[in-house]
Amino acid sequence: MGAKSVPECWRRLAACLVVWAAAAGAEPAPEHLHFIVPGGAGGGWDRTARVTGDVLVKGGLLQSASFENLSGGGSGKAIGYLIKTAERQHGTLLVNSVPIIVRSISGVFPFSFRDLTPIASVIGDYGVIAVLPDSPYQTIDQLLAAFLRDPLQVRIGGGSVRGDLDHIVAALAIRALGADPRKLIYVPYDTGGKAVVGLLTGEIQVLSTGLGEALEQRRAGQMRILAVTAPERLSVLPQVPALSEYGENAVFANWRGFFGPPQLPAALADRYAKLLQEMQALPGWEAALERNGWVNFYRPRGEFAVFLEEQEALIAALRKELGFY
Incomplete structure (x- = not known):
């Protein structure tokens, strides 16, 4: 089965089966993942989600992947939706990046990365x-x-x-x-x-x-x-x-990574992080990095959470230095 849209009922069933297996102590390879993109088609989030899903499917780590663009509110619409529908989104990952930090500390939306389940960062752009x-x-x-x-x-x-x-x-x-x-x-x-x-x-x-x-x-x-x-x-x-x-302080890379819904079972979150780790070894992923000019920036759950805390402090200081306050 290729990367395509999957009916909601089947997506929910697949997610429930994965959760059940995780609770039973197994470590199943998820058959399907649904990716929420908090922006329109053609942007960096969209490209990252679709490339990730495509590589996972073609590399045999997933049977299928589907994608949903929920643009609006500086990604606040998609984050709010994932939080509100968390109980039925255990088979869903949200892609995001530096803006989830910037828009939180600037008050664009009332959420932060702490309201979600950090899974892993994957690339730097x-x-x-x-x-x-x-x-x-x-x-x-x-x-x-x-x-x-x-x-x-x-x-x-x-x-x-x-x-x-x-x-x-x-x-x-x-x-x-x-x-x-x-x-x-x-x-x-x-x-x-x-x-x-x-x-x-x-x-x-x-x-x-x-x-x-x-x-x-x-x-x-x-x-x-x-x-x-x-x-x-x-x-x-x-x-x-x-x-x-030209200037020694002009290095900046936008990381992109994936988040699960709040209160995602730890076993399932760990499985998704491992899935993204396994993706790093696929030839298709190396080709995607080269094609898009990305650098590999894989950070699993614990490291990713610490990194997000550090980024929040650094970006707040940078915004102040650049006169954004």
């Missing part, structure tokens, strides 16, 4: 600054010069709200180049896909996004990447400078 191929800004230095002349004329957008992930990447870039990030005009979009459309239609001149989202557009000849927030130049983009070449 560096941020990029990108433009259209025929943009007047063909290098990051040309973009800086334009920003210094008149910040109001350089509209930078991203697929997150003000003060969130893509805004942080844009502000880090401006700061690394020696300019004042508080003068940045940031245009927020609900999803990364909508931000790409904004660039293609001319609503914004510059896009702040994840490398995985930008690479596909670049390969299609629709986007030019000016810089990346990696510690050094990447093998997939050897000609693109890393912002660390």
Whole structure:
């Protein structure tokens, strides 16, 4: 059976069977997983969930996977739904990333990662600054010069709200180049896909996004990447400078990982974490990392929970430093 939609009744039955087996002390390989994506199609969350499901199915670790996009409220709609329906979501994983921390500490929604069951982080996705191929800004230095002349004329957008992930990447870039990030005009979009459309239609001149989202557009000849927030130049983009070449504090990677519903049985949460660990050894996963420009960032349940606590403190300090408070 391939990765496809599965009727709700069958999905619930499969989840119940897995829970029963886990309670009985067995460690079954789940036949099906349902992935909730808290954003629209084509964004980083969507790509991460669908690639994960596809690799698990093709690698023989799952029989099938299904996907549900629940965009709205800065991912608050999807998180609220998972919490509200937790009892029947034992076969469901929610994908999320840095925004679950940013939007919690900034009050965008009343939830935090503590209201869910952290399963594991899987990838890291560096941020990029990108433009259209025929943009007047063909290098990051040309973009800086334009920003210094008149910040109001350089509209930078991203697929997150003000003060969130893509805004942080844009502000880090401006700061690394020696300019004042508080003068940045940031245009927020609900999803990364909508931000790409904004660039293609001319609503914004510059896009702040994840490398995985930008690479596909670049390969299609629709986007030019000016810089990346990696510690050094990447093998997939050897000609693109890393912002660390301009400023020592310009390294930033957006982790992405999976969460279960609250009060998910520990045995089942451990099984899902092990499933994602087993995925790391699949050739299809290695190919996906290379294709999307991702770095492997697997952290199982306990490590992931500690990492989330550390990220919360670091991001709060970074937002304050960049003038988001």
